[in-house]
Amino acid sequence: MAEPTPELLTKSFELGYTYTRSTGPVIGHFLSELREGRIVGTRTSDGRVLVPAAEYDPVSAEALTEFVNVGDEGVVTTWSWVVDPISHHLMQKPFAFALIQLDGADVAMLHMVDAGSESAMRSGMRVRARWAAERRGSITDIICFEPT
Amino acid sequence: MGNRVAVVGIGQTKHKSKHKDVSIAGLVRQAAERALEDAGCTWKDIDALILGKAPDMFEGVVMPELYLTDALGGNGKPVLRVHTAGSVGGSTAVVAANYVQSGAFRRVLTVSFEKQSESNATWALSPRMPFVPHVNAGAGGFFAPYMRLYMERYGVPAHIGCMVAVKDRLNALKNPYAHLQIPDISLEMVQQSPMLWEPIRFLESCPSSDGACALVLADEQHAARSPNPPAWILGTSTRADGSMYAGKDNIHPASLIACAKDVYSKAGITDPRRQIDVAELYVPFSWYEPMYLETLGLCGEGEGWKLVESGVTALDGDVPINASGGVLSSNPIGASGMLRFGEAALQVRGMAGAHQVEGARLAIGHAFGGAHSYYAMWAVSADKP
Numbered sequence: 001m002a003e004p005t006p007e008l009l010t011k012s013f014e015l016g017y018t019y020t021r022s023t024g025p026v027i028g029h030f031l032s033e034l035r036e037g038r039i040v041g042t043r044t045s046d047g048r049v050l051v052p053a054a055e056y057d058p059v060s061a062e063a064l065t066e067f068v069n070v071g072d073e074g075v076v077t078t079w080s081w082v083v084d085p086i087s088h089h090l091m092q093k094p095f096a097f098a099l100i101q102l103d104g105a106d107v108a109m110l111h112m113v114d115a116g117s118e119s120a121m122r123s124g125m126r127v128r129a130r131w132a133a134e135r136r137g138s139i140t141d142i143i144c145f146e147p148t
Numbered sequence: 149m150g151n152r153v154a155v156v157g158i159g160q161t162k163h164k165s166k167h168k169d170v171s172i173a174g175l176v177r178q179a180a181e182r183a184l185e186d187a188g189c190t191w192k193d194i195d196a197l198i199l200g201k202a203p204d205m206f207e208g209v210v211m212p213e214l215y216l217t218d219a220l221g222g223n224g225k226p227v228l229r230v231h232t233a234g235s236v237g238g239s240t241a242v243v244a245a246n247y248v249q250s251g252a253f254r255r256v257l258t259v260s261f262e263k264q265s266e267s268n269a270t271w272a273l274s275p276r277m278p279f280v281p282h283v284n285a286g287a288g289g290f291f292a293p294y295m296r297l298y299m300e301r302y303g304v305p306a307h308i309g310c311m312v313a314v315k316d317r318l319n320a321l322k323n324p325y326a327h328l329q330i331p332d333i334s335l336e337m338v339q340q341s342p343m344l345w346e347p348i349r350f351l352e353s354c355p356s357s358d359g360a361c362a363l364v365l366a367d368e369q370h371a372a373r374s375p376n377p378p379a380w381i382l383g384t385s386t387r388a389d390g391s392m393y394a395g396k397d398n399i400h401p402a403s404l405i406a407c408a409k410d411v412y413s414k415a416g417i418t419d420p421r422r423q424i425d426v427a428e429l430y431v432p433f434s435w436y437e438p439m440y441l442e443t444l445g446l447c448g449e450g451e452g453w454k455l456v457e458s459g460v461t462a463l464d465g466d467v468p469i470n471a472s473g474g475v476l477s478s479n480p481i482g483a484s485g486m487l488r489f490g491e492a493a494l495q496v497r498g499m500a501g502a503h504q505v506e507g508a509r510l511a512i513g514h515a516f517g518g519a520h521s522y523y524a525m526w527a528v529s530a531d532k533p
Contacts, residue, residue, distance in 0.1 A: 011278035019208040020266045024171030054218060055173050061191035061221030063177070 026055040029067060035137040039129070040067045041105050048106035052139070071103030072129035073148060078108075081118040091144060096121050100145055112144040120147060150249030152533065154371035154378035155493040157187025157364030163327035163478035166265040167358040172207065173219035176261045179360035179483075180220055183257065187364035188375040191221030194364070195253040200230040200240025200260040201482035202517075205272040207263055220259060232386070235430070236260060237361060237485030238515030238524030242384040244365050245526065254367045261360035262480040269356065269481060288345035288353060288433060290519055294398045295347050295435040301399070302450035304438070306347065308457060310338040312434035313352045313476060315462050320473025322463075322502035327357045327478040352434040352476075359480030361487045368532075379493035379528040382510075383414025386524045398520050400443045407523040408444045411512070415527035420445045424527075425508040426468045426495045428488035430515045432475045437461060440514065441469070463503065471495065471503040485515025489526055496530040 023031060026042060030053035033040045041051035042064035049068045050058075057064055079098035085091055091112055098121075099108035114130070115121050127145035135141040159182025161167070167175050184190065197220050199213045209215055213229040216222070230240040237260040244258035262269070276282045283289070298304060317333040320326035330337075333351075341351040371378040387410075389403035390396070408420075417423050429440045438452030446467060447455055455461055461469040470476070472491040475484050492513035494500040500508075509530045516523050 009279065013276070013278045015275050017205060017208065017267065017272055022168050022171055022263070022266065024169070024174040027171060055171065056177070056218040058218050058223050061218070061223075 024055060026053055026064065029053065031137040034139065034141040035135045037131050037135065037141075039070050039072055039102060041070050042066060043068050049104060050107055051102055051105040051109055068104065070105045072131075073126060074100045074102035074105065076113060076121070076123055076125045076127055077101055078123050079113065079121055081121060083118075090140065094118070095144065098127070098145070100127060111142060114144045114146050150246075151251050152368040152371070152380065153245050153248040153365055154368070154380045155363055155490070155497075155528065156366045156371050156374035156376070156378050157183040157185070157189065157362075158490045158494055158499075159183030159186060159362045160325050160483075160487060160490065161359045162325050163357040163359035163480055165327070165356060165358065167263065168265065172209065172212070172261065172263050172266070173216055175263055175358060176216060176259055176360040176362070177219045179261070179362040180257060180259055183362035183364050186376055187366070189255065189364055194221060194225070194255055194257045196226040196228070196247065196256050197222040198228045198230065198240055198244045198247070198256055198258040200236040200258070200486065202233060202236055202262055202269070203231070203272065205267075205275075206269045206481065207266045216259075220257065226253070232388070232522040232524070233517030234481050235485050235515040235517030235522040235524045237483050237487065238430070238489055238513065238526075239386045239485070239522065241363060241486050241489045241513075242386050242524050242526060244363070245381050245384050248365050248367050255370050256365045257362060258365065258486070259360065259362040260483040260486040262482040262484075263358045264356040264480065265358050286345070288348050291433055292345040292348050295433065298399050298435060298439055299347070302453065304453045307335065307339070308438060308453040309347070309352045309434040310335050310349070311456055312431070312437045312461075313338045313349075316431070316434070316470050316474045316476040319463055319471050319503055320477035323472050323477070324501075325478070326473040327355050327359070328473070328476075348433050348435070354432040354475045354479035355477070357478050357480040359478060359483050361483040361490055363486065363490055363493070376499065377497045377530065379496045379530070380532050382416070382527040382529050382533050383411045384526040385410035385414070386522070388522050389520065392519065399439055400449065401520050401523075404443050404516070404523045407525050411525045411527050412445070415529075417510075417527060421447065421467060424467060424510055424512055426471055426492070426505040426511045428472060428474065428491045428511070428513045429469055430475055430485060430488055431470060432479060432484075434476060437469055444512075444514070463505065468505050471500065471505055473503070485517070485524060488515055489513035492526070493528045496528050498530070
């Protein structure tokens, strides 16, 4: 008698959990300042200013306690154009993911630039934060950056 | 066996249900700083960072070892992560020890943590999966039937589990880091606590804790220079096992018997009951204490409960178990195994404070994880091997 052919099964499933996140005092201050429309970084042992604020020094490992206000304008150091955003993207029109070094900061942070078209983008361009009207203490309180 | 290795620094947080004041990084940092201070080390002195925690789903931080690199001084150094479910704190310490024994690293910082307040670990342990009925048993629900099996197989009276629960909470009162502090703990209180996973009562179960533990392990040369007494690691072992295969004995798992034999052989332990001065065993539900006494060869099969009943495992008994209060008093899951290993080391260093077992020279630390799927152990001594 022939062996029965085993049926091969596949089934999709979703896995989801809810979490709480405790920011601690450093990240908490960074986020609550965003709510006020200000951007702060932390100063490292070698004098550099990290934005977003970091809790610990990446070089010396010391706890970082000195907050430094930085500008909401800065320079695009490099970028990647998103031609056709998908539904998960925060911007629903073509935009750039960009590394932006804010005035007074020594490192660039990742955010988005709404430049209208790829031809308007270049490394070294100046951009300014577009703030949300209602801010909640989140990095998305900055909707995106736009060319100055 | 390789090069000699010792525990020269131990740090832990106060364990409690919610550390809302700090981020996960801030939490592990407290333990790491205390371990470095105990070891007389700075961040620069550390060759490698070895991190352990329970599954990422517990806090929803994917790759926590990367997130924690800054906080633990890991930039530019080897940073490794160990995964073995609830036993991970123990197996992480074993991995760290083995690296020093191999000569690859000379001083290692090993850290483990859990911030249970950021999640719901019980349900992250039992996700809803396709093709399998979701029984919603939770952690205790899986183990509860084996408690009954143990009681029925050996005719164990029901108050034994309650006695362990009382003993560990009395010990916790002497440990300022322990989560549960129940000054009026009594047999009646445990017996009257709600039935959680029958036959396990609420007070026979571990709490959910936020906490972290860190150890600094050093080779012989650095151990000789450390400011506080070292705990020499005589032997380490880990074993893994399927959780529900045919023929598995979940009361005396073969993988744990093998793990203990391996450690005892490396450490020269031939008579565990006589030679071991104090043991820190991973007991999240009180019934595991008598079961582990048997599996670890501290007594014969079916006799563990008699040791509990006669007070042998109490702080003033001849083999105190969980002098720190154990997992029953603090359970930051990923750190719980390392806490057992660290508390064993604290005892032989004579640094356990109010829960110090006088004259402790040889101690064992033990951890289990998964559904009796992972084991880790080490033996530590005040005397250099």
